[in-house]
Amino acid sequence: MKGTNLGEFEEIVMLTIASLSQQAYSVTICDEIERITGRSVKLGVVHSVLNRLESKGMIGSHLGDPTAERGGRRKRFFEVSNTGKAALIAAKSQRDQLWNSIPDVVFNGLK
Template sequence: MKGTNLGEFEELVLLAVGILNDEAYSIAITKEINRITKRKVIFPVVHSALNRLEEKGFVESKLGGATKERGGRSKRLFTISAGGKKALLRVKAQRDELWSLIPKVVFKNA
């Protein structure tokens, strides 16, 4: 039974899918993550993460948007599914809760 947990990297990818909206296919997602996080994320890793996310049911995909530079082949365009949205929100809620529990004093000393 595959876990339905959302990993840290998967969360990034999922968010990037959200950001790109209609144009979310693997290469664009990689570029977006690299641009925002300044991390050197490589394409194959994103590709396999997307695959995992789809297996877990967090994204849905459909083919479309063929271009000439792709040799006329379609892109796999991803959208966040209902399950994905739920997972993202759950992660965010957890984070917010954790944030709210940190005493203010802690940041004073840091």
């Protein structure tokens, strides 16, 4: 089913949200992804991914309090929902399983 599997970028965004805990809104998410992965991320792309994840129920959002920055406009903070958390854990366990089944020789000397 389409809803349960996460895309690579979706996963990264969700993990970033989780790692930023209370401070996750579009701009910080962008910055964090850029910092970690080193690739430049368009705000519009992040927005559209956030929107998609929200409609899938993976993440939730609420508007913060207005501040002096951004011309008084509120930020929309994101957090990973329980469904999202389950999906992330599922993804991680899939990966771990795969990692565990790889014989040592394959990555010998690379790790």
